[in-house]
Each structure stands twice: as structure tokens, then as C-alpha cells.
Amino acid sequence: MVEPRTHWLARPRTIRWIWIAFAGVLLLTLIPSLFIEQHEHFGLEGSFGFYAWFGLVTCAAMVVGAKVLGMFLKRPDDYYDD
Amino acid sequence: MTSLSPGLLLLFGAALLPLLPARPRDGVLLGLPLLTLAAVWAVPDGDALRVAFLGLELVPVRGTGVGRLFATVFALMAFTGALYALRQARLVEQVAAQVYAGGAIGVTFAGDLVTLFVFWELMALGSTLVIWSANTPQAYRASLRYLMVHLFGGVVLMAGIAGHFVETGSVAFTAMQPDSPARWLILVGFLINTGAPPLSSWVPDAYPEASPSGAVFLSAFTTKTAVFALLVGFPGATVLVWVGLWMIFYGIVYALLENDMRRILAYSIVNQVGFMVCGIGIGTAMALNGAAAHAFAHIIYKALLLMSAGAVLHMTGRRKCSELGGLYQSMPLTTLCGIVGALAISSFPFTSGFVSKSMIVQSTVDEHLATIWFLLIAASAGVFLHAGIKFPWFVFFQKDSGLRPPDPPWNMRAAMVLFAFLCIALGIFPQPLYALLPFPVEYEPYTATHLVAQFQLLLFSGLAFFTLLSLMRRTETISLDFDWFYRRFAKEPLLKFTLRGSNSRERFVAAARRRVDGVIARLFRTHGPHGMLADNWPTGSMVLWVAVLLALMLLVSYL
Numbered sequence: 024m025v026e027p028r029t030h031w032l033a034r035p036r037t038i039r040w041i042w043i044a045f046a047g048v049l050l051l052t053l054i055p056s057l058f059i060e061q062h063e064h065f066g067l068e069g070s071f072g073f074y075a076w077f078g079l080v081t082c083a084a085m086v087v088g089a090k091v092l093g094m095f096l097k098r099p100d101d102y103y104d105d
Numbered sequence: 106m107t108s109l110s111p112g113l114l115l116l117f118g119a120a121l122l123p124l125l126p127a128r129p130r131d132g133v134l135l136g137l138p139l140l141t142l143a144a145v146w147a148v149p150d151g152d153a154l155r156v157a158f159l160g161l162e163l164v165p166v167r168g169t170g171v172g173r174l175f176a177t178v179f180a181l182m183a184f185t186g187a188l189y190a191l192r193q194a195r196l197v198e199q200v201a202a203q204v205y206a207g208g209a210i211g212v213t214f215a216g217d218l219v220t221l222f223v224f225w226e227l228m229a230l231g232s233t234l235v236i237w238s239a240n241t242p243q244a245y246r247a248s249l250r251y252l253m254v255h256l257f258g259g260v261v262l263m264a265g266i267a268g269h270f271v272e273t274g275s276v277a278f279t280a281m282q283p284d285s286p287a288r289w290l291i292l293v294g295f296l297i298n299t300g301a302p303p304l305s306s307w308v309p310d311a312y313p314e315a316s317p318s319g320a321v322f323l324s325a326f327t328t329k330t331a332v333f334a335l336l337v338g339f340p341g342a343t344v345l346v347w348v349g350l351w352m353i354f355y356g357i358v359y360a361l362l363e364n365d366m367r368r369i370l371a372y373s374i375v376n377q378v379g380f381m382v383c384g385i386g387i388g389t390a391m392a393l394n395g396a397a398a399h400a401f402a403h404i405i406y407k408a409l410l411l412m413s414a415g416a417v418l419h420m421t422g423r424r425k426c427s428e429l430g431g432l433y434q435s436m437p438l439t440t441l442c443g444i445v446g447a448l449a450i451s452s453f454p455f456t457s458g459f460v461s462k463s464m465i466v467q468s469t470v471d472e473h474l475a476t477i478w479f480l481l482i483a484a485s486a487g488v489f490l491h492a493g494i495k496f497p498w499f500v501f502f503q504k505d506s507g508l509r510p511p512d513p514p515w516n517m518r519a520a521m522v523l524f525a526f527l528c529i530a531l532g533i534f535p536q537p538l539y540a541l542l543p544f545p546v547e548y549e550p551y552t553a554t555h556l557v558a559q560f561q562l563l564l565f566s567g568l569a570f571f572t573l574l575s576l577m578r579r580t581e582t583i584s585l586d587f588d589w590f591y592r593r594f595a596k597e598p599l600l601k602f603t604l605r606g607s608n609s610r611e612r613f614v615a616a617a618r619r620r621v622d623g624v625i626a627r628l629f630r631t632h633g634p635h636g637m638l639a640d641n642w643p644t645g646s647m648v649l650w651v652a653v654l655l656a657l658m659l660l661v662s663y664l
Contacts, residue, residue, distance in 0.1 A: 030434045035507065035550060038245040052560045059554055065475040074482070076560035081483035082183050082569035083491050089361040097362060100425075103592050 067102075108153045110166050110214050111144035111176065115183065115207030119200045130193060132189035134199060138184035141210060145176040152216055161276055164216025169545040171397055172213040175333045178401045179209045180327040182408060189412055190318035193419060198238035202322040205231030209326040213333055217276045218266045218291070221334065225262065225298075229255040233325055235319045236311055244314040244334060250588070251311035254297065254304055255327075262294025283342055292339055298331035300375040301348050301380055304353055306586035308375050313367035313424070317415030320367055324374055324411050325404045332381045332400050339565050341388025346477060350381025353595045361489035361577065362584045364426050365499050366414050372405070373450065373492040376484075383481070388542035391471055393463030397542055401529060402457035406449035409440075409524040410496065413443035416517055417500055420510035427579040431505035431539035438512045440501040444522040449528040451493030452485060454559055457531035460538070460550045463559075467548060487564040493563070494570045499579065540620065 056072045061102055067073065118137040122130055138576070183206035186258040190199055208231055211224030229252065232235045236248035268287025270276050283292045300308040312323045339345065356376025365370045384396035416439045417432060418424050433440040449456035452463065462485070469478040512518055531538055539546040570577075591599075 030431075033431070039120065039327050045564075049604050053287075054562055055557045057508040058243070059176050059557060063396075065478060067479075069618070072561060074558045075565040077482060078423065078486040078562040078565040079569050082566045084572045085357055085487050085571060087429065087489060088432070089358045092358060093362045093582075093584065096586075097580065098585060100364065100583045102583060104391055 108144075108148050108166055108210050110154075110224075111141050111180075112143055112207040112209070112211030112214065113576055114141045114226070115210065119203035119207065121205070122200050123196060127586050134187045134191065134203070135184060137203060138180050138187060138206070141183070142180035142208075143171060144175065145180055145210065148173070148214065150212050151419065152276050154204040154624050158219075161219060161270075162217070163219055163276070164278075165220045167216030167278075168214070168572055169337075170338060170541070171333070174397055174401060174541045174543070177541070178204055178325065178404045178534050179213065179329075182206065182322075182404055185324045185408065185523055186318065186325070187320055187522045188523075189415070189517050190289040191516045193517070194316060194318045195238050195240070198235055198316060198319055201231050201234035201320070205235055205322060205326055207231075212330045213277055213352055218269070218278050219276050220267060221278055222259070222263060225330070228330065228602040229259060232323055235308055235313045235322055239314060239319055241314070247311045247314040248329050250592070251307055254307040254603065258294050258297035261290050262295065265290030265292075265294055277361045279342055283339065288361075292335075292344075295331050295334045295338065296348065296382075298628060299328050299378050300400065301304050302381070303451075303472060303587045304352050305375050306350065306524065306588040307585075309359070309368045309371040310588055312374070313365055314370045316446065317419045320371075321411045321415060324370070328374055328378045329400050329404055332378060332385070335382065336393060336396060338494045339397060340385055340393055343386055345382050345386030347386070349379045349381070350477070350484075351481055352379030352382060353480075354487070355379070357484065357491045359584055359586070360495070362582070364579050364581060364583075365424050366417070366426055366496065367411065367493065368427065368583075369422060369496055370410050370414060371427075371487045373410075373488070374407060376488060377407065377450065377493070379464055380462055380484070382482075383477070384468065387465070387472060387474070387477075389468050389472060390584045391464055391548065394539075394542040394546060394548075395461060395466075395468060398461035398464060398538055399458075401538060401541075402449065402461040402528075405531070406446045406457060406528050409442060409446035409528060410450065410492070410523060412517065412524065413439050413446060414496075414500065416513040416521070417510075418588050419517070420475065421508050423508075425579075425581065426499035429508070430503040430505055431501075432508060432510070433501045434505075435574055436501070436508040436512050438518055439521065440497070442525045443497050443501060445525040445528050447493045447497045449532070451489040451563055452559065453489075453493070453563060454551075454556055455532045457528045457530065457535075457538075459559065460535035463550050463555065464548055467624065477552055482562065484570075485581070486562050489563045489566045491571055494567055495577070498507065498570075512612045581622035634646075 053072050053075060068077075115137055118133065122133060150168045150170075152167050154164065156163045156165060183203065186202060187199065190202065205228055206226045208228035212221055215221035215224060230300070233252045233255070236244055236251060266276065267285050268285070269291060272287055281288050283289045289419070290512060296302055308328070309641060312320050315323055335345065352375050356372045356374070356379060359374035360369045360376065360549050363372060381396040381399050384392040384399070416436070418430065421429070423429055445456070447457045452458035466478065466481050466485070469481060515650050516529060521574065533548060539548075558594070615624040630636055
């Protein structure tokens with residue numbers, strides 16, 4: 024049983040449901056791509072679910088890129104303190 | 106018809122504030138921005154005031170559509186900020202914030218570069234005082250670094266204006282191109298205030314050191330006034346496209362690395378202003394409309410985000426993501442307002458960001474700028490990543506920090522609700538905003554393809570965020586930036602220079618003093634109490650000398 028003090032949003036059961044719902048919504052956004060032709064201006068964005076995969080890939084690239092830059096740029100937050 | 110600049114209302118009104126007792130002061134604080142808003146709309150189109158000054162043709166008040174748009178949102182911001190700060194901020198901050206807003210509104214009505222410069226510098230002073238009034242040693246030092254950057258920017262701008270006047274014989278504030286050193290200096294002076302590279306770090310360095318309400322005021326005026334200046338002064342200057350893109354990705358990467366919640370939002374100011382600068386560089390009617398609309402929408406949702414962060418700071422005294430989390434349980438309203446702001450900054454459909462930013466993106470399609478289009482789409486996903494999810498997730502959700510603070514006092518809640526309402530209202534009914542834009546709008550944001558595209562882009566970015574969460578574990582760190590050069594690299598030499606400089610100055614002053622002391626000592630010897638020339642001669646000796654003279658004359662007459 025879940026502790027009664029835990030907020031309903033923080034329960035593992037709820038979180039599992041949120042993930043399932045999120046996956047459902049993601050699939051839902053892909054469905055219109057089967058019917059709607061995105062205006063093709065620059066070639067690539069005519070591909071299936073362009074915005075979905077492009078968002079996913081570029082975000083992953085930005086997170087990893089930031090991580091790598093962070094190795095060089097990060098300093099303890101009292102770095103500038105006298 | 107002549108009229109004075111509406112900004113003066115706030116400037117002179119602010120001077121009255123300290124003289125008033127608390128109750129009426131609240132009324133004046135909230136009433137002044139509303140009065141100013143009315144004054145903004147009372148200024149007719151065209152030159153409303155002309156002054157000849159030192160051989161210059163000044164136009165201190167010129168009514169334009171784009172100026173009115175910016176002045177409107179500045180006045181709205183001054184009102185809501187004053188409401189947010191009403192009970193919590195120190196008096197000096199409230200006064201400084203009104204001066205700051207007055208300066209910003211003054212710029213939007215400037216018809217010449219000299220007027221623009223005067224209000225520009227008033228803003229620098231007002232904003233420095235706003236940072237200063239957080240009353241901590243960190244804020245004091247940050248405010249001085251901030252002031253140095255802005256005074257430097259002011260000098261560059263003034264040099265440019267002077268050169269431009271020499272070349273053209275005019276100080277009129279109209280569209281220019283960066284085609285001479287003088288106009289480059291003007292452009293650089295404007296860009297420094299937008300947070301452009303390499304000096305971008307003044308934004309995340311200074312703003313997060315202000316008080317909870319101070320940061321709200323700061324987020325609105327300086328960078329957006331600079332956007333206004335670029336929009337009027339340098340539309341279509343291609344260099345701005347690349348400066349803007351740099352700012353966009355700089356903001357995303359640094360915000361992803363950041364731990365301080367308000368510094369995340371400060372980086373995202375640079376990111377969002379980057380979109381506007383990029384749009385101004387593209388320079389078509391669609392792009393300029395987009396930049397102006399995005400500035401309007403941005404001021405509202407960024408203030409909302411900083412108000413929710415300020416509420417957390419005010420109630421918990423903590424600002425690091427690593428020390429926050431789980432606040433949704435006891436601060437539901439703040440959480441909700443934070444999420445609305447986060448969705449708006451991410452251009453989520455049915456929020457203000459959706460109807461404004463998409464015009465900038467659309468302009469790249471119209472102009473067949475493929476590379477820029479791909480970069481802007483990636484950047485739109487990145488905004489959701491670094492501000493849209495990261496900010497609310499790490500502040501309000503993530504782990505349970507055990508903190509259970511209630512929502513903030515009524516005036517802070519009211520200010521947040523007002524701006525959250527505007528974020529959604531502008532998203533659903535964009536027409537009033539579109540009507541204010543500088544060019545006629547032929548754009549419909551709500552098409553099926555646009556909605557599908559935006560939902561796909563944002564939701565899959567969300568998927569990337571949550572699957573890569575382990576790569577974004579918070580660390581108690583800051584990230585090195587250009588300010589390293591003046592805060593660390595040049596610190597020892599500058600300290601040495603200061604010490605040596607003040608030593609040699611002291612020696613010089615001492616030598617000068619010795620010289621003056623010598624003169625005084627000599628005068629003292631001759632004219633002092635014992636000096637020969639200052640002696641009192643007794644009457645007796647005078648009589649004696651007269652007798653001697655008479656005797657001499659007698660002697661001479663006998664000879």
C-alpha cells in the first residue's frame with residue numbers, strides 16, 4: 024500500500040499512468056502525419072513525422088552537446104567568491 | 106499637437122513616491138503606470154514635440170505604431186511589477202523601477218538619437234539601482250559589473266551617434282545600415298543591451314542577484330528596449346541573423362548547464378531575444394512583425410516565469426534547483442502560473458508564444474532560408490527543453506525537497522494570475538496584438554499542419570528530456586563565460602593596476618601637497634604673527650621716524 028502522506032502525483036502508480044498517457048499522446052500526434060501533407064519547402068521536412076524525429080534528435084544532440092561543454096565550462100558555484 | 110514624453114510621468118512621479126505616506130503611495134505606484142498607459146495612447150502619430158538644442162533638431166516625442174506597441178507592454182509591465190512588488194520590495198527598489206520603466210518608455214517615443222541616448226542612460230541608472238536594492242554584497246558587486254558593461258555600451262553608442270552626426274548632419278532616429286564605422290558603433294551599442302555575444306554574460310550575472318521583484322522588472326525593459334532600437338534602427342541588417350542565432354543556442358546550452366533557477370531564466374532571456382534579433386536581421390514585414398509581437402509576448406511570459414521563481418525565492422529563501430523540488434504540493438497556484446509561463450515561452454499552441462514566434466519562423470520559409478529555418482526549428486525544440494520543462498520540473502517537481510511553503514501573499518498571486526491570463530488570452534485571441542503590429546498581418550497561426558507540427562516537435566522534445574534526465578542531474582556549479590575575463594583573468598592585473606595606480610596617485614598628491622605646503626610656510630614666515638611684513642608698528646616708532654625725516658629735511662634745507 025502507498026503511504027497516505029504521499030501526494031497522489033508522487034505515487035509510483037500515478038507516475039506509471041502518466042508515462043502510459045504520455046506515450047499515448049505522442050502516438051496521437053503522429054497519426055495526423057499519415058493524412059496531412061506537411062508543406063515541403065526544404066526537402067527533409069516532408070518525411071514522415073519530421074517534427075517528431077527532428078525534435079527528438081536535436082534535443083538529444085543539445086543535451087549531449089551541453090554535457091560535453093559542461094565538462095570544460097563547469098566550475099563550483101563559489102568559484103568567483105572572494 | 107505637442108505633448109511631453111509619457112515616460113516623464115513615471116520619472117517625475119517616482120520622485121514623489123518617497124514623500125508620500127504608505128497608503129497613498131500604493132495608489133500612486135499602481136496608478137502611475139496606468140496613467141502612463143493612457144498618455145501613451147494619447148500621443149498622436151508623427152512628431153509631437155520638436156526642440157532645437159545646441160544646433161541639433163531634436164524630436165523628444167514621436168508617435169509611431171511600433172513605439173506605441175512597446176510602450177504599451179512596458180506600461181503594463183510597470184503596473185504588474187509594481188503590484189507584485191507592492192508589499193515586499195524596498196521603497197528604493199520601487200522608485201528605481203518606475204524610473205527604469207519611464208526611461209524605457211522614453212526610448213520608445215524618441216524621434217532622435219540624442220533623446221534616445223538620454224533615456225537609454227536613465228534606464229542604466231534605474232536598473233543598477235534596482236539590482237542594488239537587493240541589499241546583499243553579491244548584488245552590490247553584480248550591480249557594479251552590470252553598470253560597467255552598460256556604461257561601456259553607452260560610450261560606444263554615444264561615439265557612434267557623434268560620428269553619425271558628423272557624417273550626415275542629422276541625429277534623426279530612422280532606419281540605418283551598418284555601412285560606416287559610426288553606424289557600426291551605434292549597432293554595437295544597441296547589441297550590448299540585447300545581451301549579444303561576447304558580453305552576453307551580464308544578463309545571467311546581474312539579474313539573478315536582484316530581489317524577487319527586482320528580477321521581474323529587469324527581465325522586461327533593457328533587452329526589449331534594445332530590440333525596439335534595432336527594429337527601428339537596423340531592420341534587415343544581415344549580421345543580426347547570425348548574432349541572433351548565436352544568442353539562441355548560447356541561451357539553450359548555458360541554461361541546460363545551470364543550477365540557479367533564476368539564472369536559467371536569465372539565459373533564456375538571451376535565447377528569446379535571439380529569436381527577435383534574428384527576425385530583425387531577416388527584415389521582411391513578416392519577420393519584423395514577428396519580432397515585435399514576440400517582444401510583446403515575451404515580456405509578459407518571462408515576467409510571469411520570474412514572478413513564479415521570485416515567489417519560490419520569497420517563500421523558501423532558496424534559489425538552487427538542487428535544493429528545490431516538490432513545491433507543487435504546497436504552492437499549487439505558483440506552480441500553475443509557472444507552467445503557463447513555461448508553455449508560453451515554448452510556443453505551445455493556445456499560448457502567446459505560439460502566435461508570435463511562428464511569424465519569425467514563417468518568414469524564413471517565405472524567404473527560402475533553409476539553414477536558418479532548420480536551426481530555428483531545432484531551437485524551438487531547445488526552448489521547450491531548457492525553459493519549458495527544465496524550469497518547472499526542477500523547481501516544482503523532481504524530488505521532494507521536503508519544503509512545504511504556502512503560495513505567496515495576495516499581491517504577488519494577483520500579479521501572476523493577471524499575466525498568466527494574458528499569456529493564454531493572447532494565444533487564443535491574437536487579433537488585438539496583431540492589430541498593433543508595425544505592418545498589416547497576413548498570417549493565420551492556427552492551421553492544422555502548424556498545430557500538428559508544433560505538438561509533435563514539443564512533445565517529442567519532452568520525451569527527449571525525460572529519457573535523458575540522468576544526463577541533466579543538477580550539480581552545484583556555474584559555467585564559465587566571457588565574464589571570466591574581467592572577473593578572473595584580468596582580476597590580478599587590474600587589482601595590481603588599481604593598487605599601483607592609487608599608490609602613484611597618492612605620491613603625486615603628496616608631492617603636490619608638499620609644494621603647496623612650502624608656499625604656505627614661506628608666506629607664514631613673512632606674513633605670519635612673527636613675520637617682519639606682518640608686524641604691528643607701535644605709534645612711538647612712527648613718531649620717531651617722522652622726527653628723523655623732518656630732521657633730515659632740515660639738514661638738507663640748510664645745506
